[in-house]
Amino acid sequence: MSARIFKPAKTAMQSGRARTQAWVLQFEQEVPRSLEPLMGYTSSADMKQQLRLTFPTKEAAIEYAERNRIPYTVSEPHEPKRRSVAYSDNFRYNRIGQWTH
Known part of the structure; x- marks a missing residue:
C-alpha cells in the first residue's frame, strides 16, 4: 500500500x-489490471487505485501519509525552462542557420 506524492x-x-x-497523494497499483473477457474492458480489483487526495503543500501531504502510516515516495516537480522570444526575432538580419522567408 505504497503511495506517491507529486x-x-x-x-x-x-x-x-x-x-x-x-x-497529490495517489496510491500505487497493488493488484495488476486484468482484461475483462466479455467486453474487453481493462479492470482492476484494487479500489485504492481510484483514490486521489490533494493537499495545498508538500508538507501537508507528507504529514497525512506519516499520520496514517502510509509508506510514500516524493517526486519533486520539474520546472519548465522559459525562453523569452519576440516575434521580431524571426526576421533578424544576423540570424544564422535557419531559413526565415
Missing part, C-alpha cells in the same frame, strides 16, 4: 496552470 504537470492541451498548484 505535483502534477500541466497537460499538453492546456495553456494555463490550472490544477497544477496542489500536491
